[in-house]
Amino acid sequence: MKIVLLNGPNLNLLGDREPEIYGATTLADIERRLTEQARAEGAELDCFQTNHEGEAIDRIHAARRVADAIIINPAAWTHTSIALLDALNAFEGTVVEVHLSNVHKRESFRHHSYVSLRADGVIAGLGGHGYRAALDFVLRRGGGAS
């Protein structure tokens, strides 16, 4: 089973950026733990972070017919990007949307998600644990067309 972990803009600053909202764990830590979790279950995890929307879209295109699932924290693109939604709509596997913070408890502009129109599941507010929960779900569900 192949799974892509895709993190969007500013998430490279995790652990350093607004730790009171996003926690003290770095993205490298999250990626390492998730990679180990996937490997222990016989799955392959490909981690990718970008601050460039086109690169995120290209990564989703590359996952088509190759990956079984995408776990995505689209960060601010969640609330703005129809292009990202369209790319995910062209992906046939499982999509799980993850947010470290509870976006519904925050500013109203964070309450709407374009990505949720495609996601099979949405996790928000569990901090770094949300990624583990997403991976757990994907491993048990087995990926595939939604």
Ligand code: DQA
């Ligand atoms: C975020 C929430 C978004 O609203 C924000 O723009 C982010 C991170 C989260 O993980 O809580 O950059 O996706």
